[in-house]
Amino acid sequence: VQPPVPPPSTSTPAQSAAAATTPGAGPSIALPRGFSKAARPATFGATLTVVVPGVPVPPPRPPVPPSALEAGRKLYQQRCTLCHGDTGAADGVGARRINPEPQHLDAVIWQASVTDEEITKAILEGGAAVSRSPMMPANRDLKKKPDAVQSLVAYVRSLRAPHGSVMGSLLLADQSSRAGFAAASKDGTATLVFADVPRGKAQLTVLVDGDGKVGCTLDLDVQRDATVTCK
Structure with a gap:
């Protein structure tokens, strides 16, 4: 015997919605x-x-010559990956021992909030100079190598996620x-x-x-x- 068909609901859409629950397991x-x-x-x-x-999306940036970007990549591999990781995700082998954790260089919010000058200052003078982690060391030997610093900054910018x-x-x-x-x-x-x-x-x-x-x-x-x- 088929069960009786229930009469149409007289409740308002809002009442029905408030009483409804999702179907499925759990x-x-x-x-x-x-x-x-x-x-x-x-x-x-x-x-x-x-x-x-x-x-936020950073403003458009002028193109960087491939040679400069490659120079920046090599410098980044030598000096930055231990903490910041290969892709800037703050997952380098040394990151787990640092508190607070290293800056996520690929984070779009951070990339949009800092200038090239601030990144340069952090590289040359260390994290404490820009009110970041004092665990980030200064690279004072690069002060006489502006082209190298510029290449490193360009490479850090390239780590930003694409959208x-x-x-x-x-x-x-x-x-x-x-x-x-x-x-x-x-x-x-x-x-x-x-x-x-x-x-x-x-x-x-x-x-x-x-x-x-x-x-x-x-x-x-x-x-x-x-x-x-x-x-």
Whole structure:
């Protein structure tokens, strides 16, 4: 015998949305008021990728001759990779012993916030000279080699990730989340794997509307504080 068909719902869209939960395995996640179950956000344990536009992009730079860039690369390999790593991701073999950790040279936020003169000063006079880690040594022997320093600065600039968006994956929390969908741990904090900001802690709330559009707020702390809103 077929079960009776339930009568059409008389609740408002907002009431229905507030009562809806995500389908699938694991604890359900309450949808925020005003968002539809039809949006089918990622279920518990699934991953969701969020792209955040609007990360600052440095102004265009004049082209650097390949020979100068290669000279900068060699100097970087000799003097910088131990802490900053081959790609500027602060993952050199010496980085784990340094607190605070080395600057992420590939971080777009940092790249957009410093001038070539500041990078030059850090190279020649050490991190403390630019209010950064005193663990970064000075390279005073390069003061008489301006071309070498200029090449090194150009190479550091080349380490910046190629685009200005931040991309990360997160796991949805259970229904103890406060508003919307928080990230993996129950307190709403997640460690994101960024495409161009290698490390960082983020407070992330994701909302999915009935058309499947994603809106989110992201409070990001990567070397410098930044607040980014994506729609």
